[in-house]
Amino acid sequence: RLPGRGGSGAMAESPGALRRAGNEEFRRGQYGPAAELYSRALAQLEAAAAAGPGRRGGAGGSAQPLLPARLWRAEPRGALAHGAPALSRLRRSALELVPFGIKPLLRRAAAYEALERYSLAYVDYKTALQVDCSVQAAHDGVNRMTKALLEKNGINWRQKLPPIPTVPISAQMRWSIPSAEAPGANAPPATAPPGERGGNVPTAAGMERARMLKEEGNEFVKKGNHKKAVEKYSESLKLNKECATYTNRALCYLTLKQYKEAAQDCTEALKLEPKNVKALYRRAQALKELKDYKSSIADIKSLLKTEPKNTAALRLLQELNRA
Numbered sequence: 324r325l326p327g328r329g330g331s332g333a334m335a336e337s338p339g340a341l342r343r344a345g346n347e348e349f350r351r352g353q354y355g356p357a358a359e360l361y362s363r364a365l366a367q368l369e370a371a372a373a374a375g376p377g378r379r380g381g382a383g384g385s386a387q388p389l390l391p392a393r394l395w396r397a398e399p400r401g402a403l404a405h406g407a408p409a410l411s412r413l414r415r416s417a418l419e420l421v422p423f424g425i426k427p428l429l430r431r432a433a434a435y436e437a438l439e440r441y442s443l444a445y446v447d448y449k450t451a452l453q454v455d456c457s458v459q460a461a462h463d464g465v466n467r468m469t470k471a472l473l474e475k476n477g478i479n480w481r482q483k484l485p486p487i488p489t490v491p492i493s494a495q496m497r498w499s500i501p502s503a504e505a506p507g508a509n510a511p512p513a514t515a516p517p518g519e520r521g522g523n524v525p526t527a528a529g530m531e532r533a534r535m536l537k538e539e540g541n542e543f544v545k546k547g548n549h550k551k552a553v554e555k556y557s558e559s560l561k562l563n564k565e566c567a568t569y570t571n572r573a574l575c576y577l578t579l580k581q582y583k584e585a586a587q588d589c590t591e592a593l594k595l596e597p598k599n600v601k602a603l604y605r606r607a608q609a610l611k612e613l614k615d616y617k618s619s620i621a622d623i624k625s626l627l628k629t630e631p632k633n634t635a636a637l638r639l640l641q642e643l644n645r646a
């Protein structure tokens with residue numbers, strides 16, 4: 324008998340019913356029972372697959388080829404909340420079924436981070452960004468892991484990283500919208516600039532070089548050498564136009580009091596990610612210095628729609644209202 328459900332039999336114990344019951348337990352914060360239900364559903368699917376294709380889909384007879392992948396993406400939520408080591412089996416399975424899936428990558432990265440395996444977490448966060456550079460959780464994860472690895476291994480921390488896999492263009496296209504199961508999943512992302520996904524697609528080698536240049540720029544920022552950081556970010560952007568690189572260069576321009584350039588970089592970043600908080604905040608800062616208070620206030624208000632309690636934005640808005 325499923326939690327919260329009456330009846331018994333094949334329909335009540337079908338993989339789909341077990342998954343839905345697991346989702347309900349997860350929403351209630353009951354992570355242990357949720358993980359157990361997901362595991363039971365997966366066990367049934369694995370048994371059905373081993374018995375032959377005729378058994379796939381369970382007693383109802385309806386094939387659900389993507390159900391295993393959805394379950395492998397769901398079960399780590401319960402496992403991670405119940406205890407990160409429980410992901411040792413799950414972390415590989417979802418990615419075997421759905422290579423370069425955003426959710427499995429992010430959840431495995433979160434598990435590695437909880438286990439303080441920062442190098443492996445860094446690799447997964449960076450891989451997720453190759454799939455979709457607009458995922459803010461991945462950007463935040465990279466920043467956290469960079470700081471942790473720098474503290475742990477020193478300035479040469481990159482030399483100790485495992486290889487970062489190169490995501491094929493086909494996978495980037497496939498995962499360019501939130502759900503691979505939705506219609507049009509193979510369409511290019513709506514936020515991509517014209518031609519960006521056409522004949523001018525960055526090569527894997529170019530993207531890797533752009534990544535290295537951006538991180539070199541980050542190191543110069545930490546040392547306070549913003550002019551040199553601008554050079555590195557500019558070289559990186561020639562190879563791969565990435566939102567985070569634009570916002571990083573904008574920060575340098577703000578420090579160097581090159582406010583027009585800072586505002587322009589933030590505008591380019593917002594073309595890639597229209598709700599990017601850093602881009603909105605830094606453009607508001609630049610516009611304030613350029614005495615375009617109306618536009619600056621508009622950016623802050625847009626930011627606050629996404630993050631209503633952003634203290635820095637609220638403080639800047641107060642300053643602008645007094646200007």
